[in-house]
Amino acid sequence: MTSTTREFEHTILVVDDMPDNLLLLGELLQPLCRVRAATSGEHALRIAASEPRPDLILLDVMMPGMDGYTVLKRLHDDAYTQDIPVIFITALDAAEDEQRGFDLGAVDYITKPFRQAVVLARVRAHLELKRARDWLQDQNAFLETEIKQRLAENRLIQEASIHALARLAEIRDPETGNHLRRTQEYVRILAQHLQSHHRFSTFLNDHAIDLLARSAPLHDIGKVGIPDHILLKPGKLTPEEW
The missing domain is CATH 1.10.3210.10 (Hypothetical protein af1432)
Known part of the structure; x- marks a missing residue:
């Protein structure tokens, strides 16, 4: 799943092993940005390391094989991808699960089932933060x-x-x-x-x-x-x- 040929300022990578979730988030986000999709942690790491580098990653926590926590750690171990903000997608609501994600460097959580207004608000907010951070880095x-x-x-x-x-x-x-x-x-x-x-x-x-x-x-x-x-x-x- 990718967005159309329309030019966008931002690129978002959505990672989920469930095709229905990818389709839903893709349709929701395509009016905002270029959307790329991955169905596994390994695939996500390959996309994140390629061009265009994602400005934001929506990453499912519970996936077979390489889970979201492992993917996030791998992203942070790579100098090329370590600064990409990651929002976890999860059906888990235990405080310790959220804390583990934040400790690893996640910037936010989106819970399933998805609420359109919440998803859009958080994505917009973190894209703006990413834009501001990039501007500050360029100025520095x-x-x-x-x-x-x-x-x-x-x-x-x-x-x-x-x-x-x-x-x-x-x-x-x-x-x-x-x-x-x-x-x-x-x-x-x-x-x-x-x-x-x-x-x-x-x-x-x-x-x-x-x-x-x-x-x-x-x-x-x-x-x-x-x-x-x-x-x-x-x-x-x-x-x-x-």
């Missing part, structure tokens, strides 16, 4: 990408600024420019050596070492502001020059 992914890009840009600007200052110092005094670059590498090597020491291992991570090395040229950058007649003076400095 976009923001993470933006943050990484901005951090990369800031790092390039910082490195360019430091290198420009080192180059300026080198123009004023070639020995200072070479000294800055040597110091940068010395700092990196020393920090990497200390990283294995228990006193420093907790905070001296790769990022901290990189930051130290990139910042090292700034330690002597004050020479840029010293007048040439003092910086390049071959003899001793006077008290005033100090």
Whole structure:
């Protein structure tokens, strides 16, 4: 059972070993969404792992072979299907049965015999929740990408600024420019050596070492502001020059 060729925003997978239940739910849901059907747990797992991935699964609890609880656990064990919300279909009304389903990750229950208004209300509600959750995930992914890009840009600007200052110092005094670059590498090597020491291992991570090395040229950058007649003076400095 599948819906017609009409385009739908959402896809629902209905899993039940009783064809009459599949037919009833299919007719009820087809005006809302694309409906796919499975008559066993194994078949349901194959459909869930294919495209289009279901936005919601209505899953019968009591089925021969692989029951609904096992199917739900298998869905959650697969990274591709673990985020698909699952509503259990059941004739069971014991509180412990419902609790078991919720503990495994079911988002809701629909009981047999089906009540049309209840089925539609719960399906609509969970499709809206799925839509909102997907939107938030997309926004978070976009923001993470933006943050990484901005951090990369800031790092390039910082490195360019430091290198420009080192180059300026080198123009004023070639020995200072070479000294800055040597110091940068010395700092990196020393920090990497200390990283294995228990006193420093907790905070001296790769990022901290990189930051130290990139910042090292700034330690002597004050020479840029010293007048040439003092910086390049071959003899001793006077008290005033100090």
